[in-house]
Amino acid sequence: MNYTLPKLPYAFDALEPHIDARTVEIHYTIHHQAYIDKLNDALSKAPELADTSLEQLISDKEALPEAVRDAVWNNAGGHFAHSLYWQCMKTDGGMVSEGAFLDAINDEFGSALSLKEKMTEVAAGQFGSGWAWLFKDKEGNLGILSTPNHDTPLAEGKTPLLVIDVWEHAYYLKYQNRRPEHIDAWWNVVNWEYVAGLFLIK
Numbered sequence: 619m620n621y622t623l624p625k626l627p628y629a630f631d632a633l634e635p636h637i638d639a640r641t642v643e644i645h646y647t648i649h650h651q652a653y654i655d656k657l658n659d660a661l662s663k664a665p666e667l668a669d670t671s672l673e674q675l676i677s678d679k680e681a682l683p684e685a686v687r688d689a690v691w692n693n694a695g696g697h698f699a700h701s702l703y704w705q706c707m708k709t710d711g712g713m714v715s716e717g718a719f720l721d722a723i724n725d726e727f728g729s730a731l732s733l734k735e736k737m738t739e740v741a742a743g744q745f746g747s748g749w750a751w752l753f754k755d756k757e758g759n760l761g762i763l764s765t766p767n768h769d770t771p772l773a774e775g776k777t778p779l780l781v782i783d784v785w786e787h788a789y790y791l792k793y794q795n796r797r798p799e800h801i802d803a804w805w806n807v808v809n810w811e812y813v814a815g816l817f818l819i820k
């Protein structure tokens with residue numbers, strides 16, 4: 619298995635002014651590509667993982683061969699998380715307006731605004747580099763958590779639906795160390811149609 623950079627579903631400047639074009643370009647072409655290159659390099663040393671899916675690689679760390687465990691875990695997680703992150707954004711994002719997904723949001727959080735407030739708090743509060751996720755658990759309920767580094771909810775058997783990258787490389791050029799400003803801006807580009815679609819099929 620040789621992983622490649624998935625096509626970005628929009629132009630580098632599509633998320634302006636909320637996320638600037640230069641940040642998207644560097645984040646996608648350099649950071650995301652680097653995780654893929656390192657993942658491929660690690661997998662080349664572990665042919666026994668050739669038939670293991672990306673999701674399986676980041677579900678059970680102890681199942682990975684020790685010699686490549688950290689490299690595969692971290693870089694497969696980085697590839698998975700970034701791939702979802704790009705899909706979860708679009709020009710002129712909005713709020714989810716109707717349907718089973720909104721019903722599930724209202725059941726769990728009370729309102730879409732409450733979801734937004736809770737995820738903002740979790741993302742801002744993640745110590746150091748990491749991610750904040752909206753997930754669906756095995757019972758079909760929604761939840762929010764943050765993970766350090768490139769860990770993902772798959773390690774807890776939870777299905778990611780929406781993710782925000784809170785590594786500094788995601789916002790440093792425009793927002794420097796002001797992570798809360800970046801999070802507030804990011805809500806303007808969330809692709810809720812895509813997230814709702816994942817909720818329905820996962």
Ligand SMILES: [Fe+2]
Pocket residue numbers: 645649700783785787788
């Ligand atoms: Fe990133």
